[in-house]
Amino acid sequence: MNSRSIHLLLLLNILVFTAYGQASKSYYGKVLNQSNQQAIAGATLALPQGLSPVASDTLGFFYIKQLPTGEYTVQLSAIGFRSKKVKIKVSAEQLNLGSFYLEPSQEMLQTVEIYGRKEKSYSNAKSFLGSKTETNLRDLPQSVSFATKELIADQGLMRVGEIVKNFSGVNQFTVYDDLSIRGFRVNGGSSTQLVNGMRSTTGFWKQPLANYLERVEVLKGPSSALFGNASPGGVINRVTKKPLDETKRSLSFGIGSFNNFRALADFTGPITKDKTLLYRLNIGYEDAQSFRDLQFDKNVVLAPSFSFIPTENTRLNFDIVYNDSRSRLDRGQSVFANGDLHSTPISLSMNTTGDYLNEQTYMVTTSLNHNFSKNLSFNASYIKTGYAEDLNEHRSSNAYAVDGNGKEIQNQVARQVFLRKRKRFMDNLSAYFNYQIETGKLQHKIILGYDYAQEVLPVGGSQLTANGFRNKDNTGSISKYDPKKKDLYKLDDKGNPVPNVSNFDLTDRLKSQQLQDISKYFYTSTIVAPTYYNLNAFYLQEQVSYGALQVLLGMRYESYKDITGYKTDKETNVYQHKFLPRIGAVYTVNPQINVYGTYVQGYNPQTASAIANPNAGGPFDPLESDMTEFGVKSAWLNGKLQITTGIYQINQKNSLFPSPTVDNPDLLVQIGKERSKGIEFDVHGQILPNWSIIASYAYNDAQILDSKNQYEVNRQKPNAPHNTANIWTRYTLKHGQLNGLGIGLGANYVDKRNISLEQNQSIPGFTLVNAALYYTVGKVQIQANLNNITNKTHWIGGYDYIRLFPGTPRNFLFTLGYTF
Incomplete structure (x- = not known):
């Protein structure tokens, strides 16, 4: 430091x-x-x-x-x-x-988060994420970062990917639902993202919206002992807003840069006089253009939630989140082949006017909490996720165009077209008993539970692909160009091969982005292979307290089943079994300071379904990981300000790497080892009742230790910055003529990152400065957010110099809110 x-x-x-x-x-x-x-x-x-x-x-x-x-x-x-x-x-x-x-009351034993949160601050004292029981974050032997709905609203955020800038050790990998936690990639196409602690999935291309969320939290490190197969970096949990037993209603309307408009509503309260039936309804509408060429996003979100309390011993929750999204898929910015990041504007994209991405996502959750006695309760939760994708896009072929001699044309990018439809469904059932007992001076919280999950990509998914080069007779296409066999290809007047889909000319983007006649392309049709997996797991966990010492012990046994060749005559069941231990301890030094340590293991199957590539080879052993972490959690100012510092090391083995052959270009081999170690520092809470703050710093050394590709060895992993930091603070005047006036100010720093180790490509670090003004008069609040005040050109991630993802330039959002 x-x-x-x-x-x-x-x-x-x-x-x-x-x-x-x-x-x-x-x-x-x-x-x-x-x-x-x-x-x-x-x-x-x-x-x-x-x-x-x-x-x-x-x-x-x-x-x-x-x-x-x-x-x-x-x-x-x-x-x-x-x-x-x-x-x-x-x-x-x-x-x-x-x-x-x-x-x-009986509710003390609940282990499914079904109660609405009434606090209004940047702090959150408790979570169910780290132990499946309501636990003070200070008593959890693992690092958790979070952002409450108050922070999200103050920063004017709408997407989860934007929210993670407030978390130590977490940053965006790309503009998609695609993050890096402690140097390990986590994305919405996998099951490592949770909703109310339950496994869910999205379409990967779009970040989840945040208007229906109570908070977003991240449990750092392997969490397989709790949730099954997961990334070693951590899991993202999205906690939805729950009904309250008091009537609250709010409306907000926002307009901003790039023709951004949003309208949000949040209503909650009792339906019956005896408050046995509660409701909450969140509605969101967004119509936003972008600084990126041809990009737009239209979203309609409906998120009703109901709580039924028939007796003081039983509570039932029912939640739905439905999102209808209309947009275009942004495949990133391409620059000239010389690698000059400023050779094209950050607004440049490969899309054409006729491209579209239509998605529908729903999540339906039912949660039950029943108390048999003061010490024994039963909890169960079930979530059903459905996702449908309809895609039509022009995009790069991840390569520059070539001339007749096979050499790259510096200012042209080869393009291809995808037309795809597919669906995905996921089910997750979690049921467990929670028993509390005292034996002498020991206090026990014991959980015995069962998890079931399955994910299905059903029959019917398929894709049309147009790429490559036109043959000599202009009757079809050839996937690759071989300059030694020019007589097989149609050539233009310069002797260059004619592409099946016209190249994107970086010097004339308007012509390249105009409406294209997609009926003129030659397509190949492929099936989006149906996949199926399920898992059955049993787990036992005990939290033991003895004076100032708390110990958490856990063990999970999981059986994972994948069907290769699903829905074909070559169906084969592949099983993987794993015991996953977890141990942690917290010691209370004094009322302000707790010290903790933990050791956890994780795994992630690498079957055909898990890696979404039936041609990859295998069977492969699962990814195996472990983490050791020590830290200090403290609370100051009578608990209003919380500070956490932690050091960690994560090891992972059995990583897969490309090993293409002539017969199988998708073939993978399994030899990789990775290691991530670092330090994190988080501050959040209130300095004064009218002065809130959240800040973090993280140093992360994430390297590939063993790889088939020697250029990767001992290199920092892609999109894993060594250093990140952020601060955001809000101060509100409570007296005088300026009573109700507030100001927010913050900054975010992200270090230089590698993006392609093979091509030795990187993107520069950046610092962004943001500010906000608030004015509250009675039930009305006016808010103005100004982001990237210095108009810093920056990139939040990328795969290579053909697929860069630039960050938003200077922008504003003006919001009018009314509470009644």
């Missing part, structure tokens, strides 16, 4: 302790769990005199200002506890109102 970083940390500490001194002048009290004396975060104290409710922080403290002296009876409530009325006595001589105790 350099001297500048140290100075910034010292300044942050000064601000923290200065704010602590200011905040201590409030009336304050503490809310505790009656059964174990532990602090309760997020408890709500409903105040009289028409004052807004206050909520307890992560250490259980709440603070009250501007309440006249006297004695009051107020309502105290918290999710998972029985509400009750308590008396508080406010006097000028006594700032400490004392401790208040709540009795746990």
